[in-house]
Amino acid sequence: MPAYLPEIFKDFRHQHPEICKAYDDLALKCHNAGPLDAKTRRLIKLGITIGLSSDGGVRSHARRALAEGITPDELRHAVLLAFTTAGFPTMIAAMKWVEEVIAKEAK
Numbered sequence: 001m002p003a004y005l006p007e008i009f010k011d012f013r014h015q016h017p018e019i020c021k022a023y024d025d026l027a028l029k030c031h032n033a034g035p036l037d038a039k040t041r042r043l044i045k046l047g048i049t050i051g052l053s054s055d056g057g058v059r060s061h062a063r064r065a066l067a068e069g070i071t072p073d074e075l076r077h078a079v080l081l082a083f084t085t086a087g088f089p090t091m092i093a094a095m096k097w098v099e100e101v102i103a104k105e106a107k
Contacts, residue, residue: 004063006056042068043078050082050094058094062101072102 005013013020031041042065049057062075075098082091 038068039070042070043074046075046078047082050079050090051086053086053090053093055093055097058097059101062098063105066101066105075102 036044042061046058046061046065049061065075066072076095079091079094079098082094
């Protein structure tokens with residue numbers, strides 16, 4: 001489980017432990033269902049959250065990526081790839097969120 005979790009997420013997990021267990025089990029099965037390595041899977045998940053303009057999702061996957069050994073420059077490159085696919089506003093917002101995570105994790 002990640003070190004940081006929003007209060008609303010912790011509350012949901014507390015109120016619905018069986019649902020969260022089922023969700024976690026499904027997520028793990030999806031994560032391990034194919035040939036992609038862990039780094040590629042994490043960067044894909046980051047890309048999906050960028051495309052969704054999910055502030056919390058981008059931050060979460062950026063934190064996990066750094067914890068898993070993905071470098072800040074690799075994160076920045078993944079965000080940059082969203083420019084021509086998701087558009088400048090989406091990419092620049094994600095870049096801000098990722099840079100904030102990088103700065104916080106560097107402390």
